[in-house]
Amino acid sequence: xxxxxxxxxxxxxxxxxxxxxxxxxxxxxxxxxxxxxxxxxxxxxxxxxxxxxxxxxxxxxxxxxxxxxxxxxxxxxxxxxxxxxxxxxxxxxxxxxxxxxxxxxxxxxxxxxxxxxxxxxxxxxxxxxxxx
Numbered sequence: 001x002x003x004x005x006x007x008x009x010x011x012x013x014x015x016x017x018x019x020x021x022x023x024x025x026x027x028x029x030x031x032x033x034x035x036x037x038x039x040x041x042x043x044x045x046x047x048x049x050x051x052x053x054x055x056x057x058x059x060x061x062x063x064x065x066x067x068x069x070x071x072x073x074x075x076x077x078x079x080x081x082x083x084x085x086x087x088x089x090x091x092x093x094x095x096x097x098x099x100x101x102x103x104x105x106x107x108x109x110x111x112x113x114x115x116x117x118x119x120x121x122x123x124x125x126x127x128x129x130x131x132x
Contacts, residue, residue, distance in 0.1 A: 002082050002083075002084070003082065003083045004079065004080055004081065004082060004083065005077050005078065005079050005080070005081050005082070005083060005086050005098075005100055005108075005110050006079035006080065006100075006108070007083070008083060008110055008114040008115065009079065009100045009107075009108035009109060009110040009114065010108055010109050010110070010111070010114070011107065011108045013038060013099075013106060013107075013108060013109050014028050014032060014034070014037060015037055015038045015039065015040040015106070016028060016037045016038075016039055016040075016049060016066050017039065017040065017041055017066065018039055018041050018046055018047065018065065018066050018067035018070065019065055019066070019067065020065070020066045021061065021062055021063070021064065021065060021066070022049075022053075022054050022057050022060075022061040022062075022064045022065070022066060022068075022069055023061040023062045024066075025037055025049050025054065025066055026054055026061055029051060029054075034111070035050060035051040035096060035097070035111075035119070036048055036049065036050035036051065036096065036097050036109075036111075037049050037050075038074070038099045038106055038109060039066055039067070039070045040106060043105070044104075045074070045076070045099055045101065045106050046067075046070075046072065047066075047067070047070035047071055047072045047073070047074060048070060048071050048074040048097070048099060049066050049069055049070040049071070050071075050096070050097075053069040053070065053071070054069065056069065057069055074095075074098070074099055075089055075093050075095060075098055076098055076099045076100065076101045077089065077098045077099075077100055077101070077110065078100065078101060078102060079100055079102055079107060079108065083110075083115055086098055086110055086115065087115050087117055090112055090115070090117065091117075096111060096112045096119045097109055097110065097111040097112065098110050
């Protein structure tokens with residue numbers, strides 16, 4: 001039987017806003033713990049920010065806004081799509097998670113680890129608490 005995204009997705013999604021600082025995003029990731037956060041403004045998904053994005057601004061997390069570092073128009077899936085399709089999208093686009101959208105609303109997130117897949121860009125040596 002085909003497994004659907006809704007079976008494996010995380011339904012309680014921690015998000016950030018485009019005007020939040022990267023330091024705020026880093027502390028939410030650390031508390032999670034997770035490696036990426038959907039960026040939501042006025043109930044709309046406007047981007048996604050990852051540990052990889054934070055790393056590019058490691059010396060300026062307190063002064064850089066999420067909207068500067070985020071990926072706009074992230075690749076998304078619907079809850080009714082298959083896990084195989086989600087895995088294919090992640091591999092094709094080299095992303096480690098997909099926001100899950102239903103009727104224009106963010107309803108979850110599915111990550112590579114939820115699909116037992118390796119991360120596309122492992123970052124084991126970077127710790128947001130050790131900035132630099």
